[in-house]
Amino acid sequence: DSGVTQTPKHLITATGQRVTLRCSPRSGDLSVYWYQQSLDQGLQFLIQYYNGEERAKGNILERFSAQQFPDLHSELNLSSLELGDSALYFCASSVTGLAETQYFGPGTRLLVL
């Protein structure tokens, strides 16, 4: 158990819908990352936050957005969902967000039908 929690564990929804994935980092970690894992694309970095501010952006679609709240939990919002958005979404956290171990949560498995 890494100490990073994610909810929900599983999510089934329909195309065109919007969902929100939630992540709580390890106690003391200020940086949160979101990654997507799919068979087609492998593991892809989406976005990073540090202490409430966006720090880095990866291959995040415009239909996706994220934020980190004052209590340091983060949410990833996915809208206008397409079949191809079906994937495992991981949240990871680290203390400073600089050249250190990122601890991954258990993931949210999203299925878009």
Next chain:
Amino acid sequence: ELKVEQNPLFLSMQEGKNYTIYCNYSTTSDRLYWYRQDPGKSLESLFVLLSNGAVKQEGRLMASLDTKARLSTLHITAAVHDLSATYFCAVDTTGGGADGLTFGKGTHLIIQP
């Protein structure tokens, strides 16, 4: 665009044997990460290599980094069945103090008794 290539992608080996997984990356970076993923599970951090010539060992696994050759290796010594998993290497993507990781496709390792 940063590319991270692992080889082999699939490896079946017998217990007691030694083997090496290779990770090449396409651009200058001196931060290299190794993760393990069991089927249906999250990613577990194995090693963080932060400088040229860095070598780290944990049990039967040893990782090294050659930043000049843009190459990292994960060496398995006297493999045991419990090491069966998918192993990913990852490189810091974004630079500038941010730390989004670009992952290789993973090496699916099966160790047979």
